[in-house]
Amino acid sequence: MTPRPKLMLAAALGAAGLLTTACGGSAVSDSSNASGQGSGLARGCPDNGTTGLTDTTIKLGLSQPLSGPYVSVGGQLYGMQAYFAYVNSQGGIQGPDGRKRKVELVYKDDAYTATKAKANVDQLVNRDKVFALLGQFGTAGNLAARPIIAQQCVPSLFATTGAPELANPKYPWAIAGSISYATEGRILGQYVRDKHPNATVAVLEQDDDLGRAYLQGFEQAIAGSGVKVVATQTFEAGEPDVKNQITTLAATKADLYFNVASGLTGLQALNHVHASGWRPEVIQVAQLPVTLLRRLQPGAGDRLITGGTGPDFANPEVAAGNEEFQLYMQWFRKTPGADKIDPLSASQGWFQGRLLDWTVRHATTMDRVGVMESARSIDYTGPSFTLPGIKIHTTPDDPHLFEGMQLNRFDAAKGRLVPLGEVIDIDGQVKYEPVS
């Protein structure tokens, strides 16, 4: 076959054209200078932002893993469905125009791959015509889909990621639903600085933005104190074993071990630390929930400190005493497919629904701009799964939903978290900073 120069040229031009459109899409950045209500949020938007709304329905979308190796982290969908079943049974979500709208949730599977997440968001926005995204899942997927959100001015509310990048003022149309990794790192760092002012710290760090964000926050908090990071080892997410790294860290005999590892790798690392005979106090990032900590080998969970934003619902007494959790469980049990899902991890979806409900109710106008402005001025005190003392609060300049945590000691014998001191809330102190 002979190449056809004209056709190739046309294709190249077409591709270049696409590129320019894509870049142009992200240029909603004008609003970074402005702040407050009526800010530049609407500038450059294609329409008035009522796509996905009728007088009786509101259409929401999300892309998240529903298959593949990360399927277990996608429980939030079931929590969301439970909330919307609940709110629809009461007529729907009330908007500022006085109308009640029932929620239609369109969800797509991305198996936790960023390219698929982007394609899904493209479909949700341009074909399914959703009004907003809720709980869009994963750091990479959120960043990949960001240009689409920005171009079409679609609110992406309470995305399930703690990446500090979600607070980038150049992209005001997305807001994270989890505590920022950098904020958590900072709170953990403050604890170390206050409790062990001259400690040596050995760090195991996941070698990506997640790991670096934690470490950046941690290092900011200990800067200027006597706390010293004496060794850092990294690992790639998905590495089968981290024994080699732990051997190197154990040789430092540091006072503290900062485990910036989640899931399986996090558990492995703690088991290896214990087996090595090294007995540091362990500072664990909250990516390792108590249900997993219980699977540690005997002894490996002693002297472990970890933070959390919610009560320990793994403890049946705590769960029974919480009205909102009981309401959630009542609706969660009725949700199709929920019997294979861990109710604790799914509860996040319920709260995302609850908060969306509040945000729509408190919008000034029933359109995308109104709802997004409302999401950037949250002062929520209603029912939640958050500990008292942790503010649920955003401002146009500070889109971080949570900036507080309760530190806990892990009681390995009982398999429970025991609160350690008061809630630490640094609301308003966290500024957007790119992870370097």
Added chain:
Amino acid sequence: MALFLQRLIDGIGNGMLYGAVALALVLIYRATGMVNFAQGEMAMFCTFITWKLADHEFGLGLPIVAGIAGGVIFGFLFGAALERVVIRPFESADHLRQMIVTLGLFLAINALAAWIFTADTQRLASPFPSGALRLGGVSVSYHQLGVIAVLLVMALALRELFGRTRLGLAIRGASMNPESSRLLGVDVSRMLMIGWGLSAAIGALAGALVAPAVFVSPGMMQTLLLYGFAAAVLGGFDSAPGALVGGVMVGVVQAMVSGYVPAVGTQLQLATAFALILMVLLVRPQGLFGRVSVERV
């Protein structure tokens, strides 16, 4: 010095696990002449069976040794059944097509395990006592020692099986020259079925030995399978002891490089394994313990 020894021991410990996977790969290669990409997932599935039998919270709560025995027996039946149902229709097809079938199996078994059991991470107890032997500044866990012992015995037993027994010879014959074997009265299909069964049983044992370190989950064997391939190629794809030696070499090189060559660090651990394979393949294409394949023309 203690740190060096500790790294050496880490390397051997990890390497034995790679060797365990390699052993199952080698076995199926010798028995059927094909490379089975679903090997790791079959082992994972059997490990879930072991976990179901032994777990106190979600399973029957049997002693762990009984659980492993159950998993291994299930493995044999599972492997044999897969051969019978999925592989046999492709028995006369070329190896490429058979390999594609095993890739399909890889995906199917993975999804099936998540659907039947759980996609969550589960813990499996070790059959060996917890704790570690401490010599000077070096610690070797009893689990590591136990794994090494079990795998050594298994590798030697396999060598005996293939070298000295009628069954082993029949299995090898069936894979190397099906036509002649049939003429000699060997039931080739049956031998292939037994080969798959044995290989899956060894995979089940490997899975149960690996699980206390890497936990039980649908993804538990995926990276290990890569290292297992590396180990098998290094040791020579048709030698059982070679698989273990290959595994240990990959493990030790990894531990040393990540410990002492900071430029390589931990990111390139997998790359060091492949550099090793390339070197071996250039110098000794049949692997360290492999036999050069000779064909009569």
